[in-house]
Amino acid sequence: MTPSDTVSAPFPERYALVVDDHPLVARGMSEFLRLHPGLEDAVCVSTTQDALRTVAARGAPALALVDFWLADGVTTHFIRDLLALAPQTRVLMVSGDSHPALRAKAQGSGAHGFVHKQQEPAVFAAAATALLRGGTWFEAAPAAAGDTAAPPARAVPITPAELGLTPRQGQILALVLEGQPNKHIAGRLNLSEHTVKEHVTAILGKLGVRNRVEAITRLRGVQLEPGDEARLR
Template structure:
């Protein structure tokens, strides 16, 4: 079976453009394109480790960070780069945390993308400054966990209701807590996020989607 490059992108025009670019630069590699994370997993199960993987950050309204983490765990020798048009430094931070070797902005010119691919295949990381740091935040929200904010699971649960506009009394009822306990948690949340009021917290987390860990099974 020929060595191959794996490309994951759910925009057909973008995927085919990246595929054509890789074929032109790396003619010794077969290029295999997937439009969904599950399709990529099936390709990996069938063909094994790719020579390089170029993975879009967004698939529909979710990220591919879980797939990136799995790829790195299963095929540690495979260079994995995440591609995105997002200009938010938090995206790059999450890509790093997932274990990817690089981040390639979709607005980079072809010669820069070529340098990135060559660096990755040479065993180097590729994390360059964002080309458009002053661009407006994208409409899609970047997922963030309580742990990434430095909060406990319970604090994350309370914060999620705060972001929905729930008052302390309602939060206390939701989680069968005393109102004073909720206030203590709120004080800790404000301190941790460096905010003075709930409004500041909501403003600070604009453009973020708080993702809570799954509840433990009964």
Template sequence: MKKNENQYGYGMVVDDHPLVAHGITEFLTRHPMLSHAMNVQSTAAVWQTIADQSEPAIILVDYWIGDESTSEFIQELRRRCPQIRVLGISGDARRQEITEALQRCGAHGFYGKNESAQRLFQAVQVLLSGAEWFTPEKAPTPRAVPRDIPVSARNLGLTERQGQTLSLVLEGKSNKQIAQELGLSEHTIKEYVSAIFIRLGVSNRTQLIQAMHGRSVQ
């Protein structure tokens, strides 16, 4: 693509699902406000790329990389590279919770992977123009908000500590954040999370959130 004065620089996609990362990268490559786009599959690779090349104009980062949220990475990115625009992306059904978590850690917007390509185009354009993008694709029709059904850790076959850990995982907190809140080691929290996965028959946090949809741990 020929460079022009309306381009802000290049875009970067951070997603550990290669097919998704490739598709979004191809889409960004055609965005008129970007010179080109690339993708990496880990947050560590972001720092290496910035060191080897230059800062991108915008980074699209999946809220979940493996079993960890990228909230701490986004906070560090905003601290070290304040000029980079950050768009959180996710296929997680709990849009409101993810949006609030992204706003707390300093991201400039959120795009749901189930939204249209046109919405992604608009989100990138808005962020590069200096504004934020947290508006849902369609405003929900006002209605009573259903309450989650409370379940105890014991009913789920979990210990009290595992139940506390599960509750915090459902809030989108990382193992490190949970360890700090419960006053335990990060290693212990990792063991709790693994035990929760086994007990509830899931293999990652996204599946866990889906399995617990409509339920809250008491």
């Protein structure tokens, strides 16, 4: 089977595929999903390659529950591969991190839902039901103690395009996040200081913040990546 092939709808029973590299979590989720009235079985695997092999051998799962972080990397590209192979599968991304960028990454990957692992079982059940009925379920970050959310344990990779920025604005934002003033940014990128100032104003507007400090706070825990755009340096 090549990546361009697709698999047909579910193997005899409607099954769920749990992709998580923590055995206890994966087993718990699979046992929980076996009790869901819309499913008849659940299979757990720990890697994206095992997940794709399972789908190729067994057919398209009705639901795939995928952890954002796996030992073989962030799963956004895997979700695109999974949906190319099994376009009828509904994908629910889960994570123990609470950074708001994760929800955007889930949506951008093509997942149909996102739930935090801290949620009650009833929330997982409701999300699974919504997806199995053709709907979506995207949660906001859960409220943290106090006014400031704790940063994720690992930096969340995000590209300028996912923030609505151009490649050049992404370069400037990366330097803003380092605390560089406009004059230094202009020198680094061989731009006029006026041009940098205009870009910074546009960046702040797209991020929905008023100043550099708010931008740094908003993107705390985010790792800005070049993305697939042409690099300008």
